[in-house]
Amino acid sequence: MPPEGYTTITVSDRLAAKLTRIMVRHDCSSYAEAIKYAADTTLIQEDEITIRELVQLLAERVDEVDESVLQ
Template sequence: MPPDGYTSLTLSDDVVEKLARIVAETDCDSYAEAVNYAVNETLAREDQLEAADLVDMLADRVE
């Protein structure tokens, strides 16, 4: 169980590889920072997203 205020997340190997690229390219210190960075970048460009759309867009941007 994660600590209070946190949620655990299961990711495919493919997504983890993409997050590793974000960490390297943006100097994020962790996967959590990389997820936060990717989400913020995506939301800054989009007004409203469905969860599935967000996942697809993040995957496309990292490829």
């Protein structure tokens, strides 16, 4: 169980690899920072979005990214 104020998510190995590349490229020290970076850079225009919707959106956006640009 995660600490209070945190949520646990499960991602595919492929998504984890992409998040790792984001960590390296943008000097993030954890998956959490990489996810925050990716979420902050997405164009979310809604006032409210659930964590599940955010994770799904992030997963879809990362799957669309050309892997060669992350290397």
